[in-house]
Amino acid sequence: MDVYQMGLSVEVRELLDATAAEMVELFGISRAEAVARINEQWHGQDFSGDDEIVLHEDRHYWAMIIYFGEVPDWSDDADRSDWVARPAPSRQSGHWTTET
Template identity: 60%
Template sequence: MSTTYAMPTSPETLEFLDSIADDMVAEFGVSRAEAVARINEQWHGQDLSDEDSLILHEEESYWAFVIYYGGKVPDWSPGADRTTWVPKPPPAADSGFWTVPA
């Protein structure tokens, strides 16, 4: 298990989770610490150590949007106007999901 993520991972899923975090940082301007905390909240308690993990069947950017907006993505178009979209609040500071220093 990674010390960054709160669930068991394989080398492939670890790399995938890092890419999702990178996408959230680039796309939404959140810190890496917040991106990792959001990922931990999304998948804590699950085993992602299988090389055929279901999460690998979607693109990193898909998961970045799903996690950041709490599954409520009204428009998947690349140029969609997101000015009225409301992101899901980040996990609470004392939730245990914040494993990367801010």
């Protein structure tokens, strides 16, 4: 079973894997939560084409957007200590497709 709940090209799959890894590294969440957040963001979409719009941004951009929603400061040294993350999807949402 695929962990992502959308149609994907090889390039988009690589971006989503990298985005999940970026969220793990930046925010200290599990890969399972990162995947659930990605699924909540884009479930049911079709990203199987050759030039999908999501490919026009990088993993850091998508990690920040998916985790926070609104990003008030894009600088690398931004103080995020008072930023509020979007809530993780509930375990009953159906977006948690992996335990790892």
